[in-house]
Amino acid sequence: xxxxxxxxxxxxxxxxxHVTSAQTIYVIDESTISFSSSALLExxxxxxxxxxxxxxxxxxxxxxxxxxKTFNFVNSIMQEHFNENYIESGKFPYAIFKGKxxxxxxxxxxxxxxxxxxxxLTIHGVTRERNMTGKIQVKNGKIQVEAVFNIKCKDxxxxxxxxxxxxxxxVVTVEVSLSFIPYVKKLNN
Numbered sequence: 001x002x003x004x005x006x007x008x009x010x011x012x013x014x015x016x017x018h019v020t021s022a023q024t025i026y027v028i029d030e031s032t033i034s035f036s037s038s039a040l041l042e043x044x045x046x047x048x049x050x051x052x053x054x055x056x057x058x059x060x061x062x063x064x065x066x067x068x069k070t071f072n073f074v075n076s077i078m079q080e081h082f083n084e085n086y087i088e089s090g091k092f093p094y095a096i097f098k099g100k101x102x103x104x105x106x107x108x109x110x111x112x113x114x115x116x117x118x119x120x121l122t123i124h125g126v127t128r129e130r131n132m133t134g135k136i137q138v139k140n141g142k143i144q145v146e147a148v149f150n151i152k153c154k155d156x157x158x159x160x161x162x163x164x165x166x167x168x169x170x171v172v173t174v175e176v177s178l179s180f181i182p183y184v185k186k187l188n189n
Contacts, residue, residue, distance in 0.1 A: 024058040026180035033176050037169040046071040060100040086158050096122045103136050112137045123156040143180040
């Protein structure tokens with residue numbers, strides 16, 4: 001996991017602007033990303049806690065990478081179909097968000113702030129511009145990011161056979177919970 005975090009930090013440094021201090025780089029300490037689909041005949045839910053990310057607070061740049069095979073489903077058949085038939089995780093192993101996070105508050109001070117993110121979201125090999133809103137909570141140097149947004153399967157070329165339209169919704173709700181700590185602190189742990 002440490003090698004992955006170093007890779008992510010390097011990506012943010014290359015993608016963002018110059019960094020004056022390692023304290024401006026935050027990495028994921030904990031993450032939970034889940035999605036749900038509610039259709040006429042079946043509800044589908046999956047969760048992963050394996051996302052990695054780095055956030056350059058001095059440039060607002062964020063790079064988030066989610067390994068698609070790490071999503072866990074209650075039903076193993078659903079998980080198999082998700083990976084093999086819909087997401088094709090062997091061919092498209094990651095969902096990636098590269099963008100910027102903007103907030104109404106001072107992230108050096110404890111508090112709860114409104115936030116928005118905009119950037120490029122890649123899923124299933126398709127990249128689209130996305131704008132999302134959420135909340136940020138700062139407490140004792142830790143930054144918690146929470147967001148909920150919808151994804152249309154057709155926007156990312158995820159095809160649902162007509163036979164399964166009553167089992168799988170065309171719009172999926174995604175919930176994101178990311179806990180960030182300073183990169184320097186992560187190195188010292």
